[in-house]
Amino acid sequence: MFGLGVEARIGFSAAIRDESRLKAAEADMTICGRAMSLVQLTMVCWLGVAGLAMAQTDALQPTSPIEGVWRAQLLSEVTIQVCELGYCGFLTTIVVPSEGLSPEEAAAASTMSPDDFFDYRNEDPTLRNRPMQDLHMLTLRPGDKPTIFDGEIYNPQDGKTYSGYVELTGPDTMRLNGCVLYNVICRGEDWVRVPQAELDARLEAQPQQ
Structure with missing residues (x-):
């Protein structure tokens, strides 16, 4: 080798x-x-x-302070949320005020469910059979100030739609203004935000399905 x-x-x-x-x-x-x-x-x-x-955390947080559940002076509640038109407000809790009702009427109203209320005063006869529950009442758009939202307000008490605006007067308060005569005459009502703790308590109190 x-x-x-x-x-x-x-x-x-x-x-x-x-x-x-x-x-x-x-x-x-x-x-x-x-x-x-x-x-x-x-x-x-x-x-x-x-x-x-x-x-995801940002998505869970309201994008505007106007979003949330608001309680009107007569204790009914309107939920304002983002929609294709800007911000839309829906009647989500119906409370019939006892003022102006006879004892019999008040007793009858207390036994009625939300499904028993209809938009019977609407100026359009074809809409008088639509339910009041979740009724679209507000259509709002950002105004010239961060605290102002302009738009249209439907008033089911007289069945008419008014031009108007919402002004945030504090973190949990707003003033709703409906106007006529090209916004020369405006009438306001103060609303307060329903606390989140109250909304959570309602959710927990609902029967489990």
């Missing part, structure tokens, strides 16, 4: 060691690169999840 000389064997062994070191170094670099990539990917994923969580 042909064998290698001593110098050749030494040089070959050194080459093998150098190649092994090179491969080991490349492996270390690969592992390090993968580790760095994993760290970067983890950071990207974490930032993505954090961003999504922040976006």
Whole structure:
């Protein structure tokens, strides 16, 4: 057999060691690169999840102080929320005031459910059979000030729609103004926000299905 000389064997062994070191170094670099990539990917994923969580949190928060459930002077409640028209207000709680009612009428009203009330005073005869529950009463758009919202107000007491505006007078108070004669004459009513704790208590009190 042909064998290698001593110098050749030494040089070959050194080459093998150098190649092994090179491969080991490349492996270390690969592992390090993968580790760095994993760290970067983890950071990207974490930032993505954090961003999504922040976006979801922001989505749960009202985008405008006008949003929420508001109680009118006669204790009925209107829920204002974002809609395609801007902000829409819906009659979500109906309370029949006892003032002006006979004892018999008051007793009858106390036994009526929300489904028993209809928009019978509407100027449009074709709308007089629509239910009062969840009736669309307000259509509002941001005005020239952050606390002003202009729009239209439907008054079911006389069945007419008025131009008007809502002014936020505090974090939990507003003044609703319906106007006639090109906004020369306006009539106002103060509303208060229904506390979130009260809304949560109502939700908890509802029977579980």
